[in-house]
Amino acid sequence: MKLLITIVQxxxxxxxxxxxxxxxxxxxxxxxxxxxLREGSTTLLIGVEDSQVExxxxxxxxxxxxxxxxxxxxxxxxxxxxxxxxxxxEVRVGGAVVFILNVEEFMKV
Amino acid sequence: MKLLITIVQxxxxxxxxxxxxxxxxxxxxxxxxxxxLREGSTTLLIGVEDSQVExxxxxxxxxxxxxxxxxxxxxxxxxxxxxxxxxxxEVRVGGAVVFILNVEEFMKV
Amino acid sequence: MKLLITIVQxxxxxxxxxxxxxxxxxxxxxxxxxxxLREGSTTLLIGVEDSQVExxxxxxxxxxxxxxxxxxxxxxxxxxxxxxxxxxxEVRVGGAVVFILNVEEFMKV
Ligand code: NI
Ligand code: NI
Ligand code: NI
Numbered sequence: 001m002k003l004l005i006t007i008v009q010x011x012x013x014x015x016x017x018x019x020x021x022x023x024x025x026x027x028x029x030x031x032x033x034x035x036x037l038r039e040g041s042t043t044l045l046i047g048v049e050d051s052q053v054e055x056x057x058x059x060x061x062x063x064x065x066x067x068x069x070x071x072x073x074x075x076x077x078x079x080x081x082x083x084x085x086x087x088x089x090e091v092r093v094g095g096a097v098v099f100i101l102n103v104e105e106f107m108k109v
Numbered sequence: 110m111k112l113l114i115t116i117v118q119x120x121x122x123x124x125x126x127x128x129x130x131x132x133x134x135x136x137x138x139x140x141x142x143x144x145x146l147r148e149g150s151t152t153l154l155i156g157v158e159d160s161q162v163e164x165x166x167x168x169x170x171x172x173x174x175x176x177x178x179x180x181x182x183x184x185x186x187x188x189x190x191x192x193x194x195x196x197x198x199e200v201r202v203g204g205a206v207v208f209i210l211n212v213e214e215f216m217k218v
Numbered sequence: 219m220k221l222l223i224t225i226v227q228x229x230x231x232x233x234x235x236x237x238x239x240x241x242x243x244x245x246x247x248x249x250x251x252x253x254x255l256r257e258g259s260t261t262l263l264i265g266v267e268d269s270q271v272e273x274x275x276x277x278x279x280x281x282x283x284x285x286x287x288x289x290x291x292x293x294x295x296x297x298x299x300x301x302x303x304x305x306x307x308e309v310r311v312g313g314a315v316v317f318i319l320n321v322e323e324f325m326k327v
Contacts, residue, residue, distance in 0.1 A: 045208075099265055109203070109206075110317075156317055218278060
């Protein structure tokens, strides 16, 4: 058995948890901040059989891939005479860091 | 040495932490939600010598066993003319999931 | 690769996270309480190459060493005629507990 300690952006966490559940994988959510990703990260504990690790990794890659999003800075036009200031800017979102650990023993009560 | 990542119901956590402490085992509590158990789970980190793993598992089994509890739904009698609606219902509480990991090295400062 | 699950006092966490970052090590902060240390602990996940483990341990030792601090109990003089009650008392602060786990596989999305 393996334990995947998975750190994702807060914004991606609900979609990832839902997708994992739909694929039959349970996860436990820990509150976390900063670090491997930008502010506002969520750490998930996902325990699965060795044979399922690749399937879980697929779901994580699918739901948390690094992508860009266009954000228009909220600058009032009157205070931003320079039109470049009102242009949407591209920000990177998503991403995930996964530590896969060997589970020596598993107990369910 | 082993690290037991232990997920229990919030309601069982204080009793488990107290029992672990009385048996000489320290634990660190992480806030967590959902997943392996119903909403409101607590994740404990418990580090112990290999020879103590069975004793810790005994305490967890003792304090977090899955059991049923009778709950009477809070339905006002006037709105529940069917007497069956006022019957207590049995709900399952408790349970625990424990991932036991090998600790390569331990440092105490 | 290794994962260092590091439990420190809340008061030491910001300084440790800053020092780790200055040494090029990223960390993810989990909210935690009690246990290995007095109330108010922070748990950090720090993933590093095997060759960097000693450097991370040095930073933790430097920033979280157990030390004493003098604290003057906030007792109003009028209510503490015994001069010993107004003496500063020495309290121990700091300390850290580190579980170093082997990472079987690491994925970054
Ligand atoms: Ni899919
Ligand atoms: Ni007992
Ligand atoms: Ni230094």
